[in-house]
Amino acid sequence: MSKAQRHIWQSPGLLPGLFSVLAMLVLWAVASQLTERPQVLPAPWVVAARIWSLAASGELWFHAGMTLFRVLASFVIAMAVGIALGLWMGRFRTADHWLNPALVIALNIPALVTIVLAYIWIGLNEVAAITAVALNKIPVVTVMLREGSRALRPDLDDMASAFRMGRLERLRHVVLPQLAPYIAGAARAGISLIWKIVLVVEFLGRSNGVGFKIHLLFSSFDVAGVLAWALAFVAVMLLIDLMILRPWEARANRWRRDEA
Amino acid sequence: MRLDLTEKHFSDRKVLGALVLQVERGQRVAVLGPSGIGKSTLLRIIAGLDREFSGRLSGEDRLAVVFQEPTLLPWRRALENITIPTGCDTALARQLMGEVGLAGREGQFPRQMSLGQQRRLALARAFAARPDILLMDEPFASLDAETAARMIDLTAALLDRSGAGLILVTHDAGEPARLGANPVTLSGQPARLQQALPSPGA
Ligand SMILES: Nc1ncnc2c1ncn2[C@@H]1O[C@H](COP(=O)(O)OP(=O)(O)O)[C@@H](O)[C@H]1O
Ligand SMILES: [Mg+2]
Numbered sequence: 271m272s273k274a275q276r277h278i279w280q281s282p283g284l285l286p287g288l289f290s291v292l293a294m295l296v297l298w299a300v301a302s303q304l305t306e307r308p309q310v311l312p313a314p315w316v317v318a319a320r321i322w323s324l325a326a327s328g329e330l331w332f333h334a335g336m337t338l339f340r341v342l343a344s345f346v347i348a349m350a351v352g353i354a355l356g357l358w359m360g361r362f363r364t365a366d367h368w369l370n371p372a373l374v375i376a377l378n379i380p381a382l383v384t385i386v387l388a389y390i391w392i393g394l395n396e397v398a399a400i401t402a403v404a405l406n407k408i409p410v411v412t413v414m415l416r417e418g419s420r421a422l423r424p425d426l427d428d429m430a431s432a433f434r435m436g437r438l439e440r441l442r443h444v445v446l447p448q449l450a451p452y453i454a455g456a457a458r459a460g461i462s463l464i465w466k467i468v469l470v471v472e473f474l475g476r477s478n479g480v481g482f483k484i485h486l487l488f489s490s491f492d493v494a495g496v497l498a499w500a501l502a503f504v505a506v507m508l509l510i511d512l513m514i515l516r517p518w519e520a521r522a523n524r525w526r527r528d529e530a
Numbered sequence: 531m532r533l534d535l536t537e538k539h540f541s542d543r544k545v546l547g548a549l550v551l552q553v554e555r556g557q558r559v560a561v562l563g564p565s566g567i568g569k570s571t572l573l574r575i576i577a578g579l580d581r582e583f584s585g586r587l588s589g590e591d592r593l594a595v596v597f598q599e600p601t602l603l604p605w606r607r608a609l610e611n612i613t614i615p616t617g618c619d620t621a622l623a624r625q626l627m628g629e630v631g632l633a634g635r636e637g638q639f640p641r642q643m644s645l646g647q648q649r650r651l652a653l654a655r656a657f658a659a660r661p662d663i664l665l666m667d668e669p670f671a672s673l674d675a676e677t678a679a680r681m682i683d684l685t686a687a688l689l690d691r692s693g694a695g696l697i698l699v700t701h702d703a704g705e706p707a708r709l710g711a712n713p714v715t716l717s718g719q720p721a722r723l724q725q726a727l728p729s730p731g732a
Contacts, residue, residue: 425597425599425601426601426603428574428579428597428601429595429597429601429615430615431578431579432577432578432579432593432594432595432597433594433595433615433616433655433659435614435615439614443603443606443610443614443615444603447603447605447606450605525604525605525606525639525641526604526641
């Protein structure tokens with residue numbers, strides 16, 4: 271744990287990274303002062319003040335919480351189904367042959383089409399929203415895990431069979447550790463994709479959440495509000511990546527490093 | 531353990547011909563043969579890892595395998611590499627690690643150990659499964675002479691103590707005598723078993 275954190279805070283890219291964020295803020299501030307119409311590009315401090323008042327009123331936490339709930343629910347479903355499908359297709363060629371055409375089609379269906387169809391077929395409700403997001407993500411997870419399952423070491427399979435390891439033991443100690451880098455990759459790529467799709471789902475058919483708020487603000491052309499909600503939620507997602515996903519990835523890879 | 535093999539082929543290539551191999555608890559047999567003759571193939575059939583052969587494999591004995599490579603779980607520590615695959619308890623695993631000279635290394639990951647140490651860990655793991663018959667696939671190859679000699683003595687001592695039988699496959703004609711194993715050779719195309727001629731080195 272301490273190792274992983276030192277890894278982040280002492281990385282040589284930290285200082286340039288901070289400066290580049292600072293430079294973007296300065297550029298934004300200058301541009302906002304030069305424009306004739308401040309309502310189209312409000313200054314950073316205007317947006318910051320909006321975030322502050324949203325946080326103080328509690329509105330931010332309610333809607334961000336709803337969005338986060340949808341992100342997590344569809345994330346868990348997409349990862350579980352994607353891992354199972356990917357493992358199955360990677361290990362059994364027949365399964366791969368039968369499911370691959372469906373997978374290729376699924377990969378190429380635009381997110382918007384899935385969302386609209388889910389709302390029409392299932393109804394304007396939470397189940398449809400979460401299903402639509404999960405359906406968008408499942409094919410991507412499946413492809414990554416299929417790749418990982420094809421790379422599973424046959425010698426370790428033999429070892430497990432020779433010692434008659436049980437199914438669950440095998441999954442837990444032989445298969446999943448080998449898939450961990452692929453799962454971590456799919457998780458990190460997945461969470462950033464999923465929250466963007468969740469906003470669209472909320473924009474189109476929910477009455478709470480960050481996407482719903484952006485819909486309202488878009489109708490009243492309130493750019494400061496749109497930016498405030500977007501930036502606040504980006505911060506939440508970055509925090510999740512930094513505090514949960516990265517440390518977990520580092521822990522899963524501990525055996526690769528030499529310990530003194 | 532008894533194998534009545536009619537034949538074994540990969541696609542259209544016949545690797546092993548008709549042969550019979552019977553080994554019981556306490557018996558030691560070494561199958562000798564040059565590289566590529568089909569020794570690993572034979573051992574995989576006996577271990578139940580390859581079921582695509584014609585013939586019959588019978589017997590109720592508990593088998594354990596020491597593979598050509600250590601074949602450890604890189605993401606599990608040394609002690610867990612014994613307890614997880616075999617399901618044995620920690621006390622036995624610790625005791626076996628001591629017996630193969632790995633005491634104090636229980637918490638290390640395999641890649642922190644030398645090849646010789648990894649091989650001894652694989653040996654400890656096999657004995658942790660309390661086998662009636664131990665199957666070994668060239669377990670002393672690619673070790674330096676001194677390390678190999680130590681590991682051969684260790685194997686012999688563990689076999690003596692546990693009373694397990696042994697099927698060893700190797701290309702080194704010197705190994706059977708040092709393990710007190712009855713040598714048979716695998717030769718021909720497709721390969722069959724022959725009683726070994728007394729080798730000059732033995
Ligand atoms: N899975 C396989 N598919 C096709 N041919 C194989 C396979 N495994 C082994 N062989 C072939 O069978 C022969 C015997 O191999 P092997 O049993 O590994 O020999 P040895 O262990 O005596 O060196 C070799 O010619 C090898 O190329
Ligand atoms: Mg071999």
